[in-house]
Amino acid sequence: MNLLDDRYSRQRLVAGFGDQGQEKLQARRVALVGCGALGCSQAQLLGRAGVGKLTLIDRDFVEITNLHRQVLFDEQDAREALPKAEAAARRLRRINSSIEIVARVADVTAHTIEGLLEGADLVLDATDNIEARYLINDVCVKNGVPWIYGGALGVEGTVMAIHPGQGPCLRCLFDEPPPPGTLPTCDMLGVLNVTPTITAALQVAEALKICAGKPTFPGVTAFELWGSYFRTVKVERNPSCPCCAQRNFEFLEMGRAASGATSLCGRNAVQIRPASEQQLDLEALASRLASAGKVTNNGFLLRLEVGAQTLHVFKDARAIVKGTDDPAIARALYARYVGS
Numbered sequence: 559m560n561l562l563d564d565r566y567s568r569q570r571l572v573a574g575f576g577d578q579g580q581e582k583l584q585a586r587r588v589a590l591v592g593c594g595a596l597g598c599s600q601a602q603l604l605g606r607a608g609v610g611k612l613t614l615i616d617r618d619f620v621e622i623t624n625l626h627r628q629v630l631f632d633e634q635d636a637r638e639a640l641p642k643a644e645a646a647a648r649r650l651r652r653i654n655s656s657i658e659i660v661a662r663v664a665d666v667t668a669h670t671i672e673g674l675l676e677g678a679d680l681v682l683d684a685t686d687n688i689e690a691r692y693l694i695n696d697v698c699v700k701n702g703v704p705w706i707y708g709g710a711l712g713v714e715g716t717v718m719a720i721h722p723g724q725g726p727c728l729r730c731l732f733d734e735p736p737p738p739g740t741l742p743t744c745d746m747l748g749v750l751n752v753t754p755t756i757t758a759a760l761q762v763a764e765a766l767k768i769c770a771g772k773p774t775f776p777g778v779t780a781f782e783l784w785g786s787y788f789r790t791v792k793v794e795r796n797p798s799c800p801c802c803a804q805r806n807f808e809f810l811e812m813g814r815a816a817s818g819a820t821s822l823c824g825r826n827a828v829q830i831r832p833a834s835e836q837q838l839d840l841e842a843l844a845s846r847l848a849s850a851g852k853v854t855n856n857g858f859l860l861r862l863e864v865g866a867q868t869l870h871v872f873k874d875a876r877a878i879v880k881g882t883d884d885p886a887i888a889r890a891l892y893a894r895y896v897g898s
């Protein structure tokens with residue numbers, strides 16, 4: 559038995575999975591949208607299980623507050639402010655060098671999502687915002703790609719596997735997203751570190767079922783840890799669903815006209831997106847900004863500290879401005895130091 563056979567030997571012994579399930583898994587191309595608490599656990603489980611190709615998509619960088627629950631990162635990653643997708647990919651390559659791992663340091667928007675998910679035949683949701691989930695739903699329903707929704711907050715988690723054309727989609731369950739600011743976030747209510755781990759494990763279990771050709775539950779699985787309960791709720795497909803029935807991908811279409819500045823809830827930060835796709839020379843930018851404030855550059859993002867604000871500028875010209883939740887202030891700082 560060679561090393562790779564030995565690596566997956568216990569998994570191959572599982573009834574209903576076996577050699578055939580392992581071979582199917584190794585042929586799969588899976589995209590994870592988000593490399594936070596959910597995405598780290600999903601990526602680690604899928605990487606260790608032997609998925610063929612794993613694409614990690616995330617817009618953010620590692621901070622010390624991430625470390626209690628985001629299991630692929632360490633203190634050095636936070637000190638260097640490494641992009642989460644890149645830090646996760648480095649760790650996973652040390653865990654399993656036999657699979658293909660791609661890091662995409664990018665924001666998921668209506669402009670970028672179809673390119674980011676191109677080629678994936680399974681998508682796992684590990685996002686921290688509603689907009690991205692409705693975009694994932696639009697793109698996956700449009701292209702007939704299964705995806706697995708997951709949410710974790712406090713001590714509660716929710717999971718739903720979505721098979722376009724075979725069962726309900728996200729909009730069959732939630733026709734419209736709630737108004738901005740009405741949903742709690744982990745920055746407001748916190749999250750027990752095991753909550754996203756359990757949620758991600760349930761998502762990966764659904765992913766392994768899909769890869770092995772096993773049926774998944776047509777609805778929502780939810781749990782609450784303080785009360786120690788799990789429950790399932792069957793969801794019927796809505797015959798008049800605007801997305802999967804009428805094939806109206808309005809979040810994808812409307813999002814293409816969305817604002818380029820977004821306040822990041824609970825973080826006292828604003829993300830700035832440039833009007834057009836571009837690539838920055840971070841080394842040249844660091845030289846230009848040397849007299850403006852304290853500058854550090856790790857090759858993936860540049861960090862500029864100016865007074866009470868800190869600009870984190872990525873190679874794709876996005877920036878996260880910390881120290882303000884006012885988009886106007888963030889835009890002004892971006893224009894002053896990066897360009898309009």
